[in-house]
């Protein structure tokens with residue numbers, strides 16, 4: 001089964017929720033994980049089952065990065081806020097880097113997130 005991580009910074013959480021609602025039928029067939037607050041918001045807004053990790057600033061990005069390092073994840077949709085400095089920027093960079101190390105599909109905006117979902121069935 002496809003295992004996908006969903007993450008959004010605060011300014012992007014509404015966008016991710018709208019995206020998850022739009023693709024809810026597709027996402028319902030996936031094994032989903034999310035960082036803490038993103039997961040909470042998605043659980044409230046959809047009927048999806050989601051395994052919640054720690055909140056991003058408390059290590060959630062690193063927990064998801066650990067799954068990437070173990071080749072447990074097929075892809076990540078990570079809607080970053082490019083206009084706001086994040087206190088845990090090193091953790092974010094680590095997650096992006098380990099995706100490149102392991103050639104794990106990573107979408108950081110809605111346009112690429114659509115491509116990722118449309119293509120992920122083919123590669124998994």
Ligand SMILES: O=C(CO)COP(=O)(O)O
Nearest residue numbers: 035036037038055056057
């Ligand atoms: O900060 C995040 C990603 O870097 C997301 O964390 P939350 O989903 O807990 O807000």
